[in-house]
């Protein structure tokens with residue numbers, strides 16, 4: 001008999017969510033209506049920031065933030081290779097150049113020391129990614145940004161609800177982006193958000209989301225022709241999110257604390273099971289941070305194993321665990337190779353990549369499923385121990 005398949009991540013939709021969406025479907029606005037503002041205000045309130053802009057998806061959020069930061073041709077933006085490609089792609093959308101800094105081998109997050117080494121007179125911004133939900137060393141990063149006059153755009157796709165020194169992720173960097181893809185903390189199907197305390201950045205983000213068009217007369221460059229008048233001032237996109245999606249987002253956000261608590265509870269079980277288990281290194285956490293635990297990444301202690309990651313991964317998949325790898329270093333992808341990025345630029349990231357496996361973690365997991373993941377993972381590792 002084959003065992004139950006357990007994916008690495010999954011949404012949790014309940015009747016309240018379905019009702020909220022149905023109600024919006026019966027309302028006057030499917031898009032550009034009141035649910036968008038309501039979702040933005042509630043999200044801003046949650047992360048304790050002045051402004052939030054809801055947008056089509058997390059990638060559009062990054063693109064908008066790169067635009068608002070004024071990134072243009074040949075500007076360099078420093079980010080990590082241990083992230084989803086979108087963190088770096090967004091820079092290229094505006095003809096900037098992603099520069100990869102190495103990671104800290106303990107936290108797997110971008111290493112502030114490596115950021116410093118990568119700064120040139122073309123550097124304009126930093127995109128730290130709060131990988132797995134663990135906050136980056138923001139004090140260090142903001143200090144560097146201050147010294148070199150750089151904009152910090154944090155990719156918080158993994159970090160809704162994470163805290164750094166008591167402060168929510170979303171209110172520390174100049175801008176923070178979020179994703180509401182179904183594997184993330186809360187979902188709108190597709191969706192994203194940018195948060196900022198800056199009115200100036202907010203105004204740019206809002207216009208970018210709708211073609212670069214403004215209907216705010218106080219901003220007009222030319223004289224108004226009449227009540228129908230509006231102006232396209234920059235090249236923007238249609239990156240709008242719908243009221244249907246935002247209604248779901250509002251309903252999901254009401255459950256964020258429950259979702260986060262359940263993720264933490266599961267992590268506690270995993271830590272207990274795998275701490276001191278030969279062949280597995282559990283994820284290390286910085287002091288004074290509170291991870292949102294989007295992912296649970298085990299690192300294989302290859303010196304203690306007879307197998308490599310490829311073999312262990314296959315063995316885990318063979319037990320019907322939906323394990324995954326987060327991430328292939330961005331510059332390994334053929335597109336980045338075609339741009340001239342060479343292997344070897346971030347040795348810590350490359351070394352980590354050979355050893356990591358993401359095991360299932362999502363709030364809807366039952367205790368029994370958690371036990372199953374532990375049991376199957378231990379069996380596979382035991383089989384491959386020296």
Ligand SMILES: *Cc1c(COP(=O)(O)O)cnc(C)c1O
Nearest residue numbers: 057058059084086157179180181
């Ligand atoms: C999910 C994710 C994104 C992209 O978000 P989408 O909503 O899928 O566009 C960007 N960065 C990271 C780190 C992500 O995990």
